[in-house]
Amino acid sequence: xxxxxxxxxxxxxxxxxDFSFSHLNPDVILDALESIDILPITGLLALNSYENRVYQFxxxxxxxxxxxxxxxxxxxxxxxEEHDFALELADNxxxxxAPLIINGNSLHHYENTRFAVxxxxxGREFEVDNLDQLEWxxxxxxxxxxxxxxxxxxxxxxxxxxxxxxxxxxxxxxxRLIPEYLLKPFFAILEPVVSATAExxxxxxxxxxxxxxxxxxxxxxxxxxxxxxxDDCRMGPAIQDLWMMLSGDRQQQFIQLDTLVEAYxxxxxxxxxxxxLIEPLRAMRMVHYMAWxxxxxxxxxxxxxxxxxxxxKYWEGQILAxxxxxxxxxxxxxxL
Numbered sequence: 001x002x003x004x005x006x007x008x009x010x011x012x013x014x015x016x017x018d019f020s021f022s023h024l025n026p027d028v029i030l031d032a033l034e035s036i037d038i039l040p041i042t043g044l045l046a047l048n049s050y051e052n053r054v055y056q057f058x059x060x061x062x063x064x065x066x067x068x069x070x071x072x073x074x075x076x077x078x079x080x081e082e083h084d085f086a087l088e089l090a091d092n093x094x095x096x097x098a099p100l101i102i103n104g105n106s107l108h109h110y111e112n113t114r115f116a117v118x119x120x121x122x123g124r125e126f127e128v129d130n131l132d133q134l135e136w137x138x139x140x141x142x143x144x145x146x147x148x149x150x151x152x153x154x155x156x157x158x159x160x161x162x163x164x165x166x167x168x169x170x171x172x173x174x175x176r177l178i179p180e181y182l183l184k185p186f187f188a189i190l191e192p193v194v195s196a197t198a199e200x201x202x203x204x205x206x207x208x209x210x211x212x213x214x215x216x217x218x219x220x221x222x223x224x225x226x227x228x229x230x231d232d233c234r235m236g237p238a239i240q241d242l243w244m245m246l247s248g249d250r251q252q253q254f255i256q257l258d259t260l261v262e263a264y265x266x267x268x269x270x271x272x273x274x275x276x277l278i279e280p281l282r283a284m285r286m287v288h289y290m291a292w293x294x295x296x297x298x299x300x301x302x303x304x305x306x307x308x309x310x311x312x313k314y315w316e317g318q319i320l321a322x323x324x325x326x327x328x329x330x331x332x333x334x335x336l
Contacts, residue, residue: 021053021068021070021299021301023111023112023113024053024068024113026044028110028111028113029044029055029066029068030044031110032066032068032108032110032111032113032115033057033066033117035108035110036102036103036108036117037102037103038059038064038102038117039059039060040057040058040059041058041059041060042057042058043057044056044057045057047065049067050296050301050302050305051070051073051231051296052067052068052069052070052231053067053068053070054066054067054068056120058120062119062120063119063120064100064117064118064119064120065117065118065119065120066115066116066117066118067115067116067117067118068113068114068115069113069114069115069116071112071113075155076107076114077155078155078156079107079114079116080106080107081153081154081155081156081233082156082230082231082233083098083099083106083107083116085148085153085209085230085233086098086099086230087099087101087106088147089144089147089148089227092143092147094140094143094144094147094227095140095224095225095226095227096144096226096227096228096230097118097119097121097226097227097228098118099116099117099118100116100117100118100119102117121220121222121226121228122220122222123220123221123222123226124220124221124222125216125217125219125220125221126216126219126220126221126225126245127216127221128216128245128246128247128256129247129248129252131255131256131259133221133225134245134256134259134260134263135259135260135262135263136224136225136263137219137225137245137260137263138242138259138260138261138262138263138264138266139263139264139266139267140224140225140227141211141214141241141242141260141264142263142264142265142266142267142268142270143267143268144211144227144241145208145238145241145264145267145268146267146268148208148209148210149206149208149209149268151209152207152208152209152235153209153233153234153235156233156234156235157234157235158207158234158235158236159207159210159212159234159235159236159237159240159284160201161197161198161201161284163288164284164285164287164288165194165197165198165283165284165287165288166194166198167291168287168288168290168291168292169190169191169194169287169291171291171294171295172190172287172290172291172294173187175291175294177294177297177309177310178315179312179315181312182312182315182316182319185319186315186318186319186322189319189322189323189326190287190322192326193283193287193322193325193326193329194283194287196283196326196329196330197280197283197284197287197329200276200277200279200280200329201277201280201281201284203236203237203274203277204271204273204274205237205238205271205274207235207236207237208235208236208237208238209233209234209235210233210234210235210236210238210240210241211227211230211232211233211241212230212232212233212234212236212240212241213229213231213232213244214227214240214241214242214244214245215244215245216244216245237274237277237281238268238270238271238274239274239275239277239278239281240277240281242257242260242261242264243257243277243278243281243282244285245260246278250334253334254334254336257275257334257336258336261336272335272336275333275334275335275336276333278333278334279325279328279329279331279333280329282325282328283325283328283329286318286321286322286325290318293306293309294309297309297310
């Protein structure tokens with residue numbers, strides 16, 4: 001399956017909001033930073049980000065990253081909950097890039113935009129086929145979940161069938177990007193995948209606070225792992241923060257998962273029966289991702305970054321991928 005960028009909760013979108021960031025010119029960015037007493041001495045380097053707008057810069061002491069949040073996605077309370085979780089993890093010495101507290105706040109407002117500032121950190125991408133790194137990640141996530149289970153999110157919706165299956169499917173049915181000649185075969189497989197996934201996605205243990213989008217692109221490696229981007233944090237089953245690190249065939253995934261869980265258990269107990277949620281969670285991510293792209297198509301950055309999304313070949317590929325996922329849902333889950 002192709003790696004997917006971080007995605008949003010499409011069920012929260014307000015289609016009346018301008019998603020284009022057209023107002024966010026360099027003057028606005030600099031004025032926003034100056035409003036919290038930060039004076040860049042370098043230019044603004046745009047970093048790779050689809051959902052928000054992220055820029056690197058430096059003042060006279062160090063490098064920073066500023067993130068401007070997309071309007072209409074999260075409420076202030078939901079963003080603050082993300083920040084508080086990040087700061088809580090950092091306070092427990094879990095290596096994670098948390099927002100800086102400036103003038104007593106982590107979330108800042110300037111005119112009609114919201115933003116946060118982070119220290120800029122470097123590193124290489126996590127290697128999914130490196131068992132030593134997987135073992136390290138297992139311990140890392142076990143430590144994170146030990147902190148995370150202490151209390152729930154209040155403002156962020158949990159990962160569930162409504163947010164990641166039914167609402168996205170409804171939005172895809174309204175999309176004009178699926179070629180007309182593929183509408184019937186596409187929904188002929190999407191609907192049973194959604195139905196089967198909703199039936200199978202029945203978490204049997206308490207939901208905990210999660211990173212939520214723990215794919216290799218959100219893990220930096222520099223003398224060990226460091227997390228970035230808690231933008232998609234939410235309540236859900238622990239396996240959600242593990243399964244996206246699995247790759248290869250079923251035997252390879254078994255070895256990888258066994259490595260992760262053995263290390264995870266050093267810090268937080270993992271319920272082995274959660275492995276039955278891997279394929280339903282994969283299906284939910286697939287459906288959610290397609291709807292996310294469709295909803296964001298009005299942002300000019302998306303047609304430029306994902307030109308293949310409006311092409312018939314992409315949707316033909318998705319029909320095949322959904323058929324393969326339907327077969328995966330029918331298979332017995334990996335057992336540890």
